[in-house]
Each structure stands twice: as C-alpha cells, then as structure tokens.
Amino acid sequence: MSDLTFTLDEVHALATSVLSHNGCNAANAAAVADVITAAERDGCHSHGLMRLAGYVASLKSGKVNGHAEPTVDKIAGAVVRVDGDSGFAPLALACGREPLIDAAKTSGIAALALTDIHHFAALWTEIEPIAEAGLCALACVSYKPAVIPAGGSKPLYGTNPLAFGWPREDNPPVIFDQASSVMARGEVMLAAREGKALPAGVGVDKDGRETTDPNEVLDGALLAFGGHKGSSIAMMIELFAGALIGECFSFEAAERDNNDGGPPSGGELIIAMDPQLFGDSEGWAAHAEKLFAQIEAQPGSRLPSARRYSNRRETASAGVKLSAKVHDSILALCEPSGSA
Numbered sequence: 001m002s003d004l005t006f007t008l009d010e011v012h013a014l015a016t017s018v019l020s021h022n023g024c025n026a027a028n029a030a031a032v033a034d035v036i037t038a039a040e041r042d043g044c045h046s047h048g049l050m051r052l053a054g055y056v057a058s059l060k061s062g063k064v065n066g067h068a069e070p071t072v073d074k075i076a077g078a079v080v081r082v083d084g085d086s087g088f089a090p091l092a093l094a095c096g097r098e099p100l101i102d103a104a105k106t107s108g109i110a111a112l113a114l115t116d117i118h119h120f121a122a123l124w125t126e127i128e129p130i131a132e133a134g135l136c137a138l139a140c141v142s143y144k145p146a147v148i149p150a151g152g153s154k155p156l157y158g159t160n161p162l163a164f165g166w167p168r169e170d171n172p173p174v175i176f177d178q179a180s181s182v183m184a185r186g187e188v189m190l191a192a193r194e195g196k197a198l199p200a201g202v203g204v205d206k207d208g209r210e211t212t213d214p215n216e217v218l219d220g221a222l223l224a225f226g227g228h229k230g231s232s233i234a235m236m237i238e239l240f241a242g243a244l245i246g247e248c249f250s251f252e253a254a255e256r257d258n259n260d261g262g263p264p265s266g267g268e269l270i271i272a273m274d275p276q277l278f279g280d281s282e283g284w285a286a287h288a289e290k291l292f293a294q295i296e297a298q299p300g301s302r303l304p305s306a307r308r309y310s311n312r313r314e315t316a317s318a319g320v321k322l323s324a325k326v327h328d329s330i331l332a333l334c335e336p337s338g339s340a
C-alpha cells in the first residue's frame, strides 16, 4: 500500500483524537500527542504513532488514568517531586519541568522525581527543553524486565534508557538518548512489524539461545550493550528511577502490571545542572564547542542528535510518511471494537 503524507499538525490532531476518543482528557491527550508528534518529526518512528495502540490499550484496561491531575507534591531543597496520579508521563513532566529548571538555576543542581507515572516515550523529548533553557540534564527511566544482567540467564532490568543533554548558544542542544540494551525494545518491535531480521548479538530466545528473529527476542530477552558495562548502567537506572525516589524496580513493575501492552507504572529521575553556577561562567559554552569541533572534524564521526536534527529539517519540508495500512490501524483504534 502506498504512503500517505501528513503535516505535523495533522499527526498531532490524529494522536489527540485517538487518545481523546479512548479516555484521555484534553490536557493528557495533548501532552502525549506532543511527544508522539516530536518523535515522528525527528524520524523516531518506534516512539511515534506506532505507540498509540499501547497507549489506548492501557486506557481501555483502566491501568492508566486518562484524567490524571499530576501534583508537584513536595519540594525539599532542590528536589522536586511530582505525583503523576497514575497517568501517562508527559503531563507529569510538563508540571515538573519549570520547577526543576527554576530549582537548578537557583541551586546549581536540582532533581525531578516523577512517581506513579506510565512511561512509553523517548527521553530526548524530555531533555531537550531543559537543555534549551541553558541547563545540562540527565534523565533515566526503567520499564519491565527485558534485559539479562551480565552473566545471568533471565531478564531482570528494563531496557532502561539514559539521556544526556548539553546546551549550546548558537545550535540546538547536543543530546544522546540510549537504551542500556543493545537495541531498544521499540526498535525490535518495529523490526518485527516490518519483518526484518535483527543484527546478531541483540538478544536471545526464551530458551536463552542467540537469535536474530525479532519475535523470538520479544518472547525472550535483550542483551545489555557492552556486556557488564551496560549491565551496570541498567542497574544504576533501576536504583535511580526506583529505590532512590520510592518507586518500583522493573521486576516489581511487572508484578503489578496487567500486560495490556501499554506502559507499566513506575518512576523517572531527571537531574539538571546550571553550567553558569559550576565553574567557568563566561567560557563553558565556548569550551564545549572546542570538543564538539574536534569530534566533527574526524571523518565519519558526528555528534549524537545530529541525525535527529537532520530528520527534523527534512520533515519540515517533506512531512511525515505513513503507510495506508498503519493509518487504517490507527483509525481503527477509534472504533468500538478497536484495540491494541
């Protein structure tokens, strides 16, 4: 079937309408539609419209509160806590972002702890506005067990992404955002949907045998990137997004999840730092540019996020392409029998 082309406004309207139709109020629908639209804009299709089926499933099952009213419920020094009221993460984050930025600009460093949220998105959408406000930022979130700890045999860690952002004066921020598995589960789902084999070394089947079949990996487990090194980062994220902020680990999220195909309940930690208050308040930005220039000077080397920004420029003129089949499946989510 041929591709259809949509403007970003049309993508946003489509996502909003599907979410509203399935139980989100205007504020929650708009916040989720914002991150879906940003993902499509930057060519990150694994976290774009494809996720609507999961969002809808978790609204229909009653796991997620589509009318969530997040509250900034405790500010202790430079720690901002937002209780997400069992809604999707984007609205909780929207409530906590400005208090986080204000606290970091006052104290030099601040943290945002989001609790009782359901996270299904790419983290760079969350880091970018904080970096655009002039701050360095780190974000991490856990999920459900999908990754085997190094040397072990059973999934324990989520795919646990870690994102980092660095503000720039004359360019958009430098951001990396990476799962602690060799490949994000969303990418494996995309490969399964497109009938493509995975590269070797991404994951194992349910019996622990290496496989390149994405469906077998979805039934089995992913491997951590870089062996024990990625495994330790996944563990750190479990602790930051779990024990540190009074939220659950991935394995605990799985125990209370209803497996409706949507995001489990859990927490997220975001840390923001103001480079103006750390050291060289006059020269930090120019100093960082020297490093970026050295990276870009090497043939074949590029800054993380350069691909996304290039996609963003391309989408501005070419629009978002969607197959008619996928578009139909999204519209079906608004039918009485529509489901994930």
Ligand code: NDP
Pocket (backbone or CB within 6 Å): 047, 119, 120, 121, 122, 123, 124, 141, 142, 143, 159, 160, 161, 162, 163, 175, 176, 177, 178, 179, 180, 182, 183, 184, 185, 186, 187, 301, 302, 303, 304, 305, 306, 307, 308, 309
């Ligand atoms: P990738 O491996 O595709 O990319 C990871 C990072 O590396 C990106 O910032 C990317 O920048 C950068 N990068 C890639 N290639 C290069 C290169 N050659 N030189 C320099 N930088 C490079 O991402 P993942 O598959 O690990 O993760 C995909 C997404 O999945 C993330 O957005 C993550 O947040 C999300 N995710 C969400 C989860 C959740 O529970 N909510 C769970 C797990 C993952 P660029 O984009 O410019 O290519």
